[in-house]
Every structure is written in structure tokens, then in C-alpha cells.
Amino acid sequence: xxxxxxxxxxxxxxxxQRPGSPNGKPSPADAxxxxxxxxxxxxxxxxxxxxxxxxxxxxxxxxGVNWFYTLGSATMFAFLSQAVTGVFLAMYYxxxxxxxxxxxxxxxxxEAFLGQFVxxxxxxxxxxxxxxxxxxxxxxxxxxxxxxxxxxxxxIGVVLLILTMAMSFSGYLLPFDERAYWATxxxxxxxxxxxxxxPYLSDFLRAGPEFGATTxxxxxxxxxxxxxxxxxxxxxxxxxxxxxxxxxxxxxxRVEPDPDPQSELQPERVxx
Ligand code: HEM
Numbered sequence: 001x002x003x004x005x006x007x008x009x010x011x012x013x014x015x016x017q018r019p020g021s022p023n024g025k026p027s028p029a030d031a032x033x034x035x036x037x038x039x040x041x042x043x044x045x046x047x048x049x050x051x052x053x054x055x056x057x058x059x060x061x062x063x064g065v066n067w068f069y070t071l072g073s074a075t076m077f078a079f080l081s082q083a084v085t086g087v088f089l090a091m092y093y094x095x096x097x098x099x100x101x102x103x104x105x106x107x108x109x110x111e112a113f114l115g116q117f118v119x120x121x122x123x124x125x126x127x128x129x130x131x132x133x134x135x136x137x138x139x140x141x142x143x144x145x146x147x148x149x150x151x152x153x154x155x156i157g158v159v160l161l162i163l164t165m166a167m168s169f170s171g172y173l174l175p176f177d178e179r180a181y182w183a184t185x186x187x188x189x190x191x192x193x194x195x196x197x198x199p200y201l202s203d204f205l206r207a208g209p210e211f212g213a214t215t216x217x218x219x220x221x222x223x224x225x226x227x228x229x230x231x232x233x234x235x236x237x238x239x240x241x242x243x244x245x246x247x248x249x250x251x252x253x254r255v256e257p258d259p260d261p262q263s264e265l266q267p268e269r270v271x272x
Pocket of ligand 1: 069070071076136145146150154155157164235238247
């Protein structure tokens with residue numbers, strides 16, 4: 001009678017030899033790669049995220065796109081850089097109007113490791129972001145990308161532009177030196193001259209009728225939480241619409257007529 005042995009569990013069974021590896025064993029690099037792939041597969045099996053990522057990244061773009069089309073991504077990179085440098089600045093910053101804010105910025109600039117570098121990246125990065133967002137808006141305007149069906153992309157963009165300016169304005173007060181203090185008083189007073197909501201807006205920004213200690217906390221909360229959260233959500237919506245609608249073709253591109261008169265590619269049927 002043949003000897004019956006229970007089958008080995010799958011995990012203990014010998015694996016087929018990997019093509020290209022002499023002793024059949026994966027190299028440490030291959031083993032690490034396999035482990036990484038297994039983790040990604042495990043997550044993907046439960047979430048199907050890869051479908052969404054493929055939908056977002058593997059898109060057809062029209063012929064003739066050029067460097068001007070990279071301005072939106074450049075703006076997004078500037079936003080992400082501001083977010084990362086801002087987190088490090090927040091590790092040292094204290095929103096204390098009795099001298100603590102100024103002192104924390106002094107410490108960060110003069111004593112903390114790479115503090116001045118990170119602070120300068122954040123400060124110059126804010127100007128870079130403002131310039132990029134205007135250039136990106138100019139590109140979409142002059143290329144007519146705001147027209148049907150991308151009106152909502154444009155409207156969300158307008159809100160993003162206002163929020164970018166509000167980030168610059170709210171961040172300017174945080175070092176709490178003389179320039180920050182007086183420039184913000186001027187800015188808040190200018191806000192107050194706006195029609196209808198102007199006076200309410202400046203009361204909201206000052207946290208009352210007078211510029212006081214809570215004004216700094218308010219600007220801090222607006223700069224660190226309110227606007228970045230809203231911007232992250234709106235950039236997500238902006239990108240969703242860009243993936244869904246596709247990128248617009250350059251305005252000088254003409255659609256070649258298809259020899260088949262029923263084809264979808266007849267100039268009058270193609271959305272640009
Ligand atoms: C934080 C600010 C912004 C970010 C991160 C951002 C990001 C992007 C990205 C990555 C694209 C696709 C690539 C490109 O065309 O460059 C895009 C497209 C677009 N953006 Fe923005 N954007 C921002 C602000 C704005 C503003 C201020 C406007 C206009 C008021 C705007 C209107 C549009 C439009 C209409 C498109 C579609 C372009 C097309 O289909 O050709 N965006 N945006």
C-alpha cells in the first residue's frame with residue numbers, strides 16, 4: 001500500500017525557479033520588490049484604487065500641447081512645497097501676540113537647524129505660487145480653456161486664486177514684526193472698504209472691532225487650517241474635472257476631417 005503523506009501547505013511548497021536566477025532563489029532586491037508588490041496588490045484588492053489612478057494618469061492628451069500646459073502642475077507643486085515647508089515651520093511657531101510669535105520666528109531663523117532655509121523656501125515659495133497661479137490662469141484664458149464644458153473648472157480656479165491670495169495675506173502677519181503688523185492693519189482696513197460685506201469681513205479678520213491679541217490666533221487658524229483644507233479639497237475637484245473632461249486642445253489646432261462622414265472625428269463633432 002502506498003504511503004500517504006498529507007499535502008504541504010501552499011506556502012511551504014517549492015516555488016518554480018525564477019527565470020534568470022541561477023540557484024532559483026530571488027536576489028534580496030527581487031525579494032524586496034516582490035514584498036512591495038504584494039503589499040500594493042493587497043491594498044488594491046480591497047480598494048480598487050489602481051483603477052482610479054489609471055483613470056487619472058493614463059489619459060489621452062490632444063496633439064500640440066506644449067510647455068504652457070505644465071503651469072497648472074507647477075502651481076500644484078508650489079502648493080505641495082508650501083504645505084511641506086509649512087508643517088516644519090509649524091513645529092516651531094507660537095501664535096502668541098505678547099512677543100512669543102516674534103521670538104519663535106527669531107529662534108527658527110537664527111538657531112534652528114536649517115530653519116532659515118526652510119523659512120526662506122516658504123517665503124519665496126509663496127511668491128512663486130502667486131506668479132504661477134496667474135500664469136496658469138492666463139494660459140487657460142488665452143487658450144479659451146474656460147469655455148464649454150470647462151466652465152466649472154474655471155470657476156473652481158477662480159476660488160483657488162482668491163484662496164491663494166488669502167494665504168499670502170494671512171501668512172504675512174505671522175512673523176509679527178513691525179512690517180507684518182502695520183501692513184496687516186492697512187490690508188484689513190482696505191478690506192473694510194469693500195461693498196456690503198467689507199465691514200463684516202474686516203471685523204471677522206480682526207476678531208473684533210480692534211486689532212488685538214486674538215487677531216493673530218485668527219490669522220494663524222485661517223492660514224494653517226481653514227484655507228489649506230479648502231484648497232486641498234478644491235484642487236482635488238479641479239483635478240477630477242480635468243481628468244473627466246480631458247485637457248483642451250491648443251486653439252490653433254484644426255481637426256482633420258475623417259473620410260468616413262459618420263465618424264465621431266468630424267470637425268463639428270469633436271469637442272476641443
Ligand atoms: C492652486 C491653484 C491651481 C492649481 C493647483 C491648478 C492645477 C491645474 C492643473 C494641474 C491643470 C491641468 C494642466 C494645465 O492645464 O496646466 C489645470 C487646468 C485648468 N485650470 Fe487650474 N489650477 C489652479 C488654479 C487655477 C485658476 C486660478 C484658474 C482660472 C481662474 C484655473 C483654471 C483651469 C482651467 C480652465 C483648466 C483646464 C485647462 C484645459 O483643459 O486646457 N486653474 N489646473
